[in-house]
Amino acid sequence: MKITDVKVIVCGPARNFVTLKIVADGIYGLGDATLNGRELSVASYLTDHVVPLLIGRDARRIEDIWQYLYKGAYWRRGPVTMSAIAAVDTALWDLKAKSLNVPLYQLLGGASRDAVMVYGHASGADVEDTVKAVAHYVELGYKAIRAQSGIPGLTSTYGVGRGGMFYEPAEKKAPPENSWSTEHYMTFIPKLFERLRKEFGPEVHLLHDAHHRLTPIEAARVGKSLESYHLFWLEDPTPAELQESFRLIRQHTTTPLAVGEIFNTIFDCQQLIEEQLIDYIRTTVVHAGGISHLRKIANLAEMYQVRTGSHGATDLSPVCMAAALHFDLSVHNFGVQEYMRHAPETDAVFPHAYYFENGFMHPGEKPGLGVDIDEALAAKYPYDRAYLPVNRKLDGTMHNW
Numbered sequence: 165m166k167i168t169d170v171k172v173i174v175c176g177p178a179r180n181f182v183t184l185k186i187v188a189d190g191i192y193g194l195g196d197a198t199l200n201g202r203e204l205s206v207a208s209y210l211t212d213h214v215v216p217l218l219i220g221r222d223a224r225r226i227e228d229i230w231q232y233l234y235k236g237a238y239w240r241r242g243p244v245t246m247s248a249i250a251a252v253d254t255a256l257w258d259l260k261a262k263s264l265n266v267p268l269y270q271l272l273g274g275a276s277r278d279a280v281m282v283y284g285h286a287s288g289a290d291v292e293d294t295v296k297a298v299a300h301y302v303e304l305g306y307k308a309i310r311a312q313s314g315i316p317g318l319t320s321t322y323g324v325g326r327g328g329m330f331y332e333p334a335e336k337k338a339p340p341e342n343s344w345s346t347e348h349y350m351t352f353i354p355k356l357f358e359r360l361r362k363e364f365g366p367e368v369h370l371l372h373d374a375h376h377r378l379t380p381i382e383a384a385r386v387g388k389s390l391e392s393y394h395l396f397w398l399e400d401p402t403p404a405e406l407q408e409s410f411r412l413i414r415q416h417t418t419t420p421l422a423v424g425e426i427f428n429t430i431f432d433c434q435q436l437i438e439e440q441l442i443d444y445i446r447t448t449v450v451h452a453g454g455i456s457h458l459r460k461i462a463n464l465a466e467m468y469q470v471r472t473g474s475h476g477a478t479d480l481s482p483v484c485m486a487a488a489l490h491f492d493l494s495v496h497n498f499g500v501q502e503y504m505r506h507a508p509e510t511d512a513v514f515p516h517a518y519y520f521e522n523g524f525m526h527p528g529e530k531p532g533l534g535v536d537i538d539e540a541l542a543a544k545y546p547y548d549r550a551y552l553p554v555n556r557k558l559d560g561t562m563h564n565w
């Protein structure tokens with residue numbers, strides 16, 4: 165089953181995406197290679213360096229090709245390299261499942277559950293607005309809902325959408341600047357969750373993303389202040405380059421912790437998992453080396469009772485979403501999957517078999533990933549450079565976004 169053609173497709177239906185298409189024996193597989201705000205670096209890594217190495221290789225040797233690209237580059241890890249490898253890996257799994265005429269999850273051990281619980285993003289300009297947004301998600305059938313709110317005294321902050329359901333953080337021309345005050349946030353956040361629990365009771369799973377903005381001791385205090393509202397998780401409480409910093413948070417709070425959306429390999433979370441410093445590992449197919457590598461992370465996590473909670477924002481394409489759902493359905497220690505609905509333009513370019521029903525999702529029964537790309541339509545949406553926001557403290561100091 166020799167690889168005869170490989171194509172890198174860059175398009176921008178509502179936002180920018182990079183997609184890899186690998187052809188062998190007249191069948192093709194797709195992989196997502198999108199790295200939000202730095203898309204063309206992965207496109208170039210693939211086009212200029214990886215594609216020439218793939219032609220003529222046996223498409224069935226997925227693990228060998230993974231190791232060839234990882235070890236063969238000499239320069240290991242990092243988001244650009246690992247997104248490129250992820251795209252190849254995902255496309256090869258798609259191709260193999262299509263060639264065997266089965267949905268991908270069947271090759272990954274079959275379904276471990278009937279469907280995959282997902283969480284949606286509710287946000288509002290203030291507490292009452294956020295209550296309305298959560299109510300909307302409850303009406304839509306969601307069992308798990310992430311709540312983010314504007315913070316009094318701050319002009320803008322992470323996670324608050326601009327109306328509708330499509331939170332879109334990428335901006336054309338130049339990165340927008342958000343402002344930040346940990347003091348304002350720490351005073352406000354327990355009030356938000358107190359109100360949400362009062363309104364919605366104990367059943368609905370509530371999640372929250374601190375988006376890397378706290379120091380460990382601040383995160384510990386926030387976790388403690390939220391304990392009586394029993395969050396499903398507190399996400400990215402502190403930047404995780406220093407994995408041992410989670411020890412401090414852990415010593416002080418029983419609020420479950422989740423981290424990993426910007427991780428690229430198992431080495432980024434080894435200590436976090438082995439020391440049981442987190443409850444959910446959020447690595448995603450596109451940024452952490454594909455389905456093959458994500459399964460290794462999940463297997464390590466399973467030993468330590470850490471569950472998966474893959475990142476699923478709209479800057480990951482429907483190809484990644486489909487891959488995540490096959491992974492989630494099959495892996496034993498699945499926890500929850502993030503799900504932000506894509507814009508209609510994105511869905512039109514990437515027709516897919518996965519579906520949402522009553523708070524759960526299923527990848528569908530089509531062979532492979534069950535997602536396609538309409539290349540003619542994609543060509544109508546050219547790439548348009550866009551940046552994620554940056555974040556400054558009130559005194560102008562650059563902070564984590």
Ligand code: KDG
Pocket residue numbers: 200333373375425475476477478479502552
């Ligand atoms: O590209 C960055 C986004 O994917 C990220 O900011 C979203 O934190 C995020 C989340 O939890 O979805």
Ligand code: MG
Pocket residue numbers: 373375399400425
């Ligand atoms: Mg996040």
